[in-house]
Amino acid sequence: MPALDLTVSSIDLTRQLCDIESVSGDEQRIADEIWRVLGGAAHLDVFRDGDALVARTNLGRAKRVVIAGHIDTVPINDNVPTRFETIDGTDYLWGRGTVDMKAGCAVALKLAVELDEPAVDVTWVWYDHEEVSDALNGLGRLARQQPELLAGDFAILMEPSNSSVEGGCNGNLRAEIRTYGLRSHSARSWIGDNAIHKAAPILDLLAAYEARQVEVDGLVYREGLNAVGITGGVAGNVIPDECMVHVNYRFAPSRSTDEAVAHIRELFGEFDVTIVDLAQEPGRASTPHSRKSFWRPSEAKPSPNTAGPTSPDSPASVSPRSTTVRVTRSRPMQTTNASLSSRSPSANEGSGRG
Numbered sequence: 001m002p003a004l005d006l007t008v009s010s011i012d013l014t015r016q017l018c019d020i021e022s023v024s025g026d027e028q029r030i031a032d033e034i035w036r037v038l039g040g041a042a043h044l045d046v047f048r049d050g051d052a053l054v055a056r057t058n059l060g061r062a063k064r065v066v067i068a069g070h071i072d073t074v075p076i077n078d079n080v081p082t083r084f085e086t087i088d089g090t091d092y093l094w095g096r097g098t099v100d101m102k103a104g105c106a107v108a109l110k111l112a113v114e115l116d117e118p119a120v121d122v123t124w125v126w127y128d129h130e131e132v133s134d135a136l137n138g139l140g141r142l143a144r145q146q147p148e149l150l151a152g153d154f155a156i157l158m159e160p161s162n163s164s165v166e167g168g169c170n171g172n173l174r175a176e177i178r179t180y181g182l183r184s185h186s187a188r189s190w191i192g193d194n195a196i197h198k199a200a201p202i203l204d205l206l207a208a209y210e211a212r213q214v215e216v217d218g219l220v221y222r223e224g225l226n227a228v229g230i231t232g233g234v235a236g237n238v239i240p241d242e243c244m245v246h247v248n249y250r251f252a253p254s255r256s257t258d259e260a261v262a263h264i265r266e267l268f269g270e271f272d273v274t275i276v277d278l279a280q281e282p283g284r285a286s287t288p289h290s291r292k293s294f295w296r297p298s299e300a301k302p303s304p305n306t307a308g309p310t311s312p313d314s315p316a317s318v319s320p321r322s323t324t325v326r327v328t329r330s331r332p333m334q335t336t337n338a339s340l341s342s343r344s345p346s347a348n349e350g351s352g353r354g
Ligand SMILES: [Zn+2]
Pocket: 070, 100, 101, 130, 159, 160, 354
């Protein structure tokens, strides 16, 4: 088993983290490893709750920053162990978790152990179950059970964002929209009532839906309403009596979760609507003033598929979920300690919760 070695570069540490499989629900081994390396850092008070880990400096600084990332991934897809690939002269680390989000976890882990005299107190968090139902989310569990561990003046989630800073967090809702009909043999289809055909207006509505771009506290949040799945059908010779369209709604913090549910019920009111997952209230970003006190933009550029920042320091952009992370380094790969960047071109996923 590959033990974590913090003396290597962030890139190689990313690779070590990725090569420990940690699909949601199976995070114990990676949590054990992180727990072990944190135990060697005398400047950190370390706490564990299930497979969520919290490490805090207690230097009496005037301010505290919380830096967090999830250690689970979506299911493996023939992409572990990771490998390096060179495409058009650029080196990529390829495989599950390289982007979302073990590169961020690696940077945080290395900094947590190496920075024993940070200018602000820092709370480092690595947590489980981000990629699944909100009810299982390790960060939510910590917030409910030990909120004092997460207290701070400013918080950063190390999710992939093309190396730009994204403020705030969209809310996340999933719903199942159902249509019903009547089964019959397809040789006597006029006797039946086709539930899949009845789903056409749902898809028409989604295809025509114009998602909002909403400004909240100086940040532009880009919403999204999409079908993410569809099921229906009984057999190749049966008129189906049920069809379900799985819909995902990412909504700006100008809407409460109740208002988001109401919006979905209003849109699909003529159908059977079941809300199957609903994140807690979407997160407003910090105030523009507190943002300025913690970071200064060096290259705040809107990504191509966003509305762009409303002020130079406030890009709220869309996160990619690609499976590679580009590594910027000089060869040979073992001897460098260069920065990580994730400017790969795919970017089709809504911002906010992964
Ligand atoms: Zn993520």
